[in-house]
Amino acid sequence: GNSVTQMEGPVTLSEEAFLTINCTYTATGYPSLFWYVQYPGEGLQLLLKATKADDKGSNKGFEATYRKETTSFHLEKGSVQVSDSAVYFCALVNQAGTALIFGKGTTLSVSS
Amino acid sequence: GAGVSQSPSNKVTEKGKDVELRCDPISGHTALYWYRQSLGQGLEFLIYFQGNSAPDKSGLPSDRFSAERTGGSVSTLTIQRTQQEDSAVYLCASSPRRTSGRSYEQYFGPGTRLTVT
Secondary structure, X not given: OOEEEEOOOOEEEEOOOOEEEOEEEEOOOOOOEEEEEEOOOOOEEEEEEEOOOOOEEXXXXXXXXXXXXXXXXXXXEOOOXXXXXXXXXXXXXXXXXXXXXXXXXXXXXXXX | OOOOEEEOOEEEEOOOOOEEEEEEOOOXXXXXXXXXXXXXXXXXXXXEEEOOEXXXXXXXXXXXXXXXXXXXXXXXXXXXXXXXXXXXXXXXEEEOOOOXXXXXXXXXXXXXXXXXX
């Protein structure tokens, strides 16, 4: 079945550093891919998505490109801020199309 | 507009008791989902509703877990005879009507933190 593998955290960066969080997937076909973010004390929020190969999702300075050749959807940001400190989840739709399958989550901590 | 709401936000219960968790989806969203978030298991899918029916309940961990949805809106997740391993944050999400072949976004509620003592 469909599955997601996400890099282990925590990731600790200084403000304005470059961020990459790796995500690879196994899937039948080409399901939509998502990045969700969970800020401290808050619920899950959709950060960005891509619905087909070579699509690039972007939001709040974050980007991720749907790469079918490498089955990857890595999250990047050129210059992180303290306010980006959160847990980031990579996800895709399950084979039945009825639910999201999430990676384990990566904790990002940004210091000033 | 109003987002997904869940109640209670926190619930502490004794082992062996039954609990009910409530979810109010975004108005007009026909699809509703329950997930569980725990330290050891991450985010796990429990059940999916389309309208009032549940075509996918494959994630429910045991027959102690059940859920219903009425009027195509509010959903209740019931856990009977709670066990300590049921302690987790239970998340509800909803999404607009989904047409075949299209992607869909799920909007999550703040969750109910369940602690079984």
